[in-house]
Amino acid sequence: MTKKHIKAHIYKKRGKFHIGKYDLRVKRSLAGLGLFTFSPIKKGSCIIEYKGPTLSKKQEEDSNSLYLFEVTKTKTIDGAVRSNTARYINHSCRPNSEIDIYKGRVYVMAKRNIKVGEELNYDYDTDYFEAYIKPKGCKCIKHAPELWVK
Ligand SMILES: [Zn+2]
Numbered sequence: 001m002t003k004k005h006i007k008a009h010i011y012k013k014r015g016k017f018h019i020g021k022y023d024l025r026v027k028r029s030l031a032g033l034g035l036f037t038f039s040p041i042k043k044g045s046c047i048i049e050y051k052g053p054t055l056s057k058k059q060e061e062d063s064n065s066l067y068l069f070e071v072t073k074t075k076t077i078d079g080a081v082r083s084n085t086a087r088y089i090n091h092s093c094r095p096n097s098e099i100d101i102y103k104g105r106v107y108v109m110a111k112r113n114i115k116v117g118e119e120l121n122y123d124y125d126t127d128y129f130e131a132y133i134k135p136k137g138c139k140c141i142k143h144a145p146e147l148w149v150k
Contacts, residue, residue: 016109017102019046024120026088030139030147034119035088041114047097050086050106052079066132070125071104091133092121092140 023038024047041047050069060068060076067079067087079087086108089097097120098111108122121140124133141148 016044017046017100017105017107019049019107022047024048024085026085027119029090029119030144031090033088034090034121035085036117036119037114038116040116041110043110043112045110046100047108047110047120048086048089050077050079050099050108051084052077052081052087054078069106071101071106075104077106089120089122091124091129091138092142093123093138094140094142095122096120097122 020041021039022041025036025038026033027036028034029036035048037047052067052069055063055068055076055078057074057076063078065078065080067084069077069079071077081087086106089108096111096114096118097108099122100107100109108120111122114120129138138144139147
């Protein structure tokens with residue numbers, strides 16, 4: 001098999017969850033640090049995987065991590081590890097990306113075409129929003145449009 005064939009084979013196997021090669025950078029954003037793209041991203045593309053060790057129910061209950069991601073009723077990923085660049089993606093109530101879970105793994109997908117220089121965001125689950133974002137006030141484009149005017 002040539003390199004090209006191998007690539008095509010991998011793509012076929014992982015389909016839409018094949019992670020594209022994008023120039024993603026962590027930068028200062030309205031909510032602390034955020035993840036920005038310096039490559040254009042097409043709607044429906046797989047941008048990045050949300051990675052980390054899997055915790056048991058017990059470990060999850062004892063954890064103080066703010067990066068817990070419940071994949072299934074019994075599987076939770078702790079995304080606090082430094083290598084998990086996806087942890088820098090902030091919440092938005094009007095996001096350009098969304099989460100898709102496939103075979104127990106968590107992928108961030110482009111919800112629409114995303115332009116160079118845009119900060120990536122997705123809608124966190126309601127529990128997190130209620131506990132950590134709402135009390136401080138949501139800084140997303142929907143709730144604080146004045147912050148986003150350039
Ligand atoms: Zn909001």
